Amino acid sequence: MSRFLAFLRKEFYHIFRDPRTRIILFGIPIAQLMLFGYVMTNEVRNVKVAIVDHSKDDLSKRLSQQLLSSGFFQLAAIPSSESDYESLFRSGKVKEIVVFEPDFAINLIKEGKANIQVLADASEPNAAQLTVNYTTAIVNNFVKNELMKNQVLPGINIKVRMLFNENMRDAYNFIPGLIAVILMLISAMMTAITIAREKEMGTMEILLASPLKPIQIILGKVVPYMILSIVSALVVLALGMLVFNVPVIGSFALLLAEILLYIFLALTLGILISTFVDSQLTAMAISGFVLMLPSILLSGFIFPVKNMPIPLQIVANLMPPRWFIEINRTVMLKGGGLNEIWPNTLVLMGMSALFIFISIRKFKIRLQ
């Protein structure tokens, strides 16, 4: 036991003395949280618009006011002529221009129909689509509330409720996903790198020539990263709940248990990778490109798995995060329990068992 503790202490020296390890362990989770939280947001906020009001009547002014006071838009320019539009877009001063036709109010009241032209900068298609959707929604709302107060129109009134995420908050999507990605990074990548480092530096030769058992070497490598991964998971979870107000509706204990299982899986994957590689660089490349990118892109974190072509769906199903993100969403957002997530849990358990099995078969008690 004292051997094992000595090994653990050595590992913590490595972790806290290597700047590269520190960056991966503490820098990347925070950077990713900030990136997904504040930069890569799909929400519309303070989009710069220009409003051209050729009518300047009471209705057009009130509608303009409504747009600008919604919080989604910010008035950036009032172009005097149509020739300014292009330069405004090109310079990036505005992302959208709303044009009211002459006699807007008169047309609307007399003919029941009036035109608003919406121009959007579609060089960023997703943003343009979102902006236009928000604009349309505000206009429709205005028409309904201001003009048809007492009228009953025939037709179907669609009432939409976005369940589990009523306000379509991005954080609800990225916090469960980010936990999966960050844990994969810390657990799998760091374990693979740290074992590869012993091989690269030749210290593995000394460790093998010592009375340390392979299981002691592996556990000594795994336990420190397990502790750090749990800390990291709790930090991201806490930040998600406190800063981004993501709820945990389901059982918190169940969520933690699933996180532990996933960390365990990632660690076994890291050990597996390390049995194949001899240098830190290869370990990093394999965990970085072969593991990180698919686990962000194919896990359902950003793009839904069901929309992928069949071959990619098969690949996606091999990605541990794909199953874990589903668990996270179910427990955190839908309040689901083991009843709903047992198949995913079984998949994660099966993968861990498989990785351990291969690793044990492949771990060498000798060189070569």
Next chain:
Amino acid sequence: MVRLNWVCPEKSNSNSGSNMIEVKDIHKQYGDTVALEKISLSVDKGELFGLIGPDGAGKTSLMRILMSLLLPDGGSASMNGLDVVTDYKKVRTITGYMPGRFSLYPDLTVEENLRFFATVFGTTIQENYHLIKDIYQQIEPFKTRRAGKLSGGMKQKLALSCALIHKPEILILDEPTTGVDAVSRKEFWEMLKRLKEMGITILVSTPYMDEASMCDRIALIQEGHLMSVATPQAMIKAFSEDLWVVRTKKIYPTAKHLGQLPSLISVNSIGQVLHLVTPRGKHSVESISQFLFQNDETEVSVEPAEATIEDVFILLMNNRKSKS
């Protein structure tokens, strides 16, 4: 476990039980390249045994097989009676090993490295401090320094301390003096001598022929072949040809001329001089001087000399080449 103790013919009269390292017909190859070809040797208890040979001779492979880090393709080896394949766990506890490359943790301090290896082997620094005292005292002033920031000589001392801290019966050192300055190399060999006096059996490899004389016995190894095993003195005594040291200002042209000497065996530049080998009794100082004079070599001196281990090695190597 029942083990058949094969008694080597050469050792049949002595106490073969005292052999700490026993290598028998060890064969190892990587793909088509033969690294070790049927090597057999034995090292007595308390002996300082040198494995001498150039890079790629197979020294490291042999040491790794003895350390149970590599599996031999044929033959057997035992350390203090323990088979290195089947009893590898026990072998690993009774041996101290210093690989060819500096293999400590550069980001751990001197003391942390030492304490780590002590604990891993189930002991403490205090318990075996007497063993490493002489060596460790020299680096103790730097014990809070990271191992990666030590000089080459100090790194070797630390590595040796770490290999010794569990009081091994056998010490295996793979080229410990490579890349170390001349003064530190000398110090290092003196440390090995003191360890030997404490009863530790030492197997050490080196590419430096001049270090051979520090060993009790040496094995000359080349391309996986064991060419000779004996004490350095016996090996030099057994040198069966005449050796001449030729001093000249123009090493290369003189060597070229000497290449034409009748019945020449070899001419090699060693350090700043030429070593000329001719069959026993074939030449004299006069005959060689005359030959050089005829070739317009005037500013040269020739004198008979005693062979060095390097001369022995080159002679054996050439004999092997001409045979094959």
